[in-house]
Amino acid sequence: MSKTPELSASFFEAFGEQPEAIAFAPGRVNLIGEHTDYNEGFVLPMAIEFGVYAAGRLTSSGRVRAYSANFPGEATNFTVGLEPQDTGWNHFLRAIVAELLVSGIRPTGLDLFFLGDVPDGAGLSSSAAFSVAAAMLVAELVGKPWRDNIALARLCQAAEHRTGVMCGLLDQMASATCRADSAMLLDCRDLSYSMIPLDRAKLTLIVGDTQVKRELADGRYNQRRLECEAAATALGAQSLRDVSLEMLDAARDTIADELWRRARHVVTENERVHRFAAALAAGDYESIGAIANVGHASLRDDFEVSCPELDAMAESFCRSGANGARMVGAGFGGATIALVDPDAAADVLADAQSLYEEATGRPGAFYLVTPGDGARVTRQSIRPPSPQ
Numbered sequence: 001m002s003k004t005p006e007l008s009a010s011f012f013e014a015f016g017e018q019p020e021a022i023a024f025a026p027g028r029v030n031l032i033g034e035h036t037d038y039n040e041g042f043v044l045p046m047a048i049e050f051g052v053y054a055a056g057r058l059t060s061s062g063r064v065r066a067y068s069a070n071f072p073g074e075a076t077n078f079t080v081g082l083e084p085q086d087t088g089w090n091h092f093l094r095a096i097v098a099e100l101l102v103s104g105i106r107p108t109g110l111d112l113f114f115l116g117d118v119p120d121g122a123g124l125s126s127s128a129a130f131s132v133a134a135a136m137l138v139a140e141l142v143g144k145p146w147r148d149n150i151a152l153a154r155l156c157q158a159a160e161h162r163t164g165v166m167c168g169l170l171d172q173m174a175s176a177t178c179r180a181d182s183a184m185l186l187d188c189r190d191l192s193y194s195m196i197p198l199d200r201a202k203l204t205l206i207v208g209d210t211q212v213k214r215e216l217a218d219g220r221y222n223q224r225r226l227e228c229e230a231a232a233t234a235l236g237a238q239s240l241r242d243v244s245l246e247m248l249d250a251a252r253d254t255i256a257d258e259l260w261r262r263a264r265h266v267v268t269e270n271e272r273v274h275r276f277a278a279a280l281a282a283g284d285y286e287s288i289g290a291i292a293n294v295g296h297a298s299l300r301d302d303f304e305v306s307c308p309e310l311d312a313m314a315e316s317f318c319r320s321g322a323n324g325a326r327m328v329g330a331g332f333g334g335a336t337i338a339l340v341d342p343d344a345a346a347d348v349l350a351d352a353q354s355l356y357e358e359a360t361g362r363p364g365a366f367y368l369v370t371p372g373d374g375a376r377v378t379r380q381s382i383r384p385p386s387p388q
Contacts, residue, residue, distance in 0.1 A: 293314075
């Protein structure tokens, strides 16, 4: 936990005490499998080294006092169990504490400090990293540490649902469960998963943040979910996981075109996840690039969650020599990922940055990311501060 000293110092400055525990939960990059998780489909995420750090101590105040280095003017102080209200980062924190109470984890009071380095709004799951870090930290402080990552992910998903974001489990499972140097092939119906090695000597991942911010709570994400449910109903299926291409073809003239295209993206994306995972396991990095390109086109044309900047970023990467590129996350802004030969990574990044700015007038932000471990929490040795 590289930011532990900085976090501990900030905690002491805020509360005049040392933290009792520190947690870290990573953001994630989803290699393939977008908008399939809430359709009980398949995804292939990996954790990244960027994430959210949380420091805390148990109190007897009956209140939660919390600060975030990322939102310096937005400290919060609320009664334990207060329901989410308004918006902002403390909205998520109230939801997490409320879900912890439901699960039987009942803090008597909390002092908390958060520090995140996941680029906000870039589609790298800063909200899930925050939720997982907070839930792990509070459980540790109460003396009921999480032993079941699936239960932890479900609790964090329920917390986001409390805030009005009807997300699937991709982000929470990735943050809680992924392992270094691997991607996780996850079945979002039964939550079974396997780890697939990722050879960093043969594949580099670049994230290109468009600098177009998007909010999951703005309604468009939930609208896509409702459209998928309507498409499944029209096709006589429990979820789009159960729909085949043959069923889609047979129903082409009987359901609305928009719903048919939403369904086609999910059905073909599930198939792409399996082909991508097989190619990754075989070390066929040329094929995974082509699969990523097709996935971006499907998100752009059938699911309609791209935007001009995302399209420009993906095109800039491909023109610069990437094996493939696609938008990542919910869409409507955020980032793309590029799959790149390690020897060419520096040139691809520099060229893509130039091409993207030329196309959009925006500088963008670019990050090399590596597959990291999932969330973890450690108890701290409490020592008095050094004399000034």
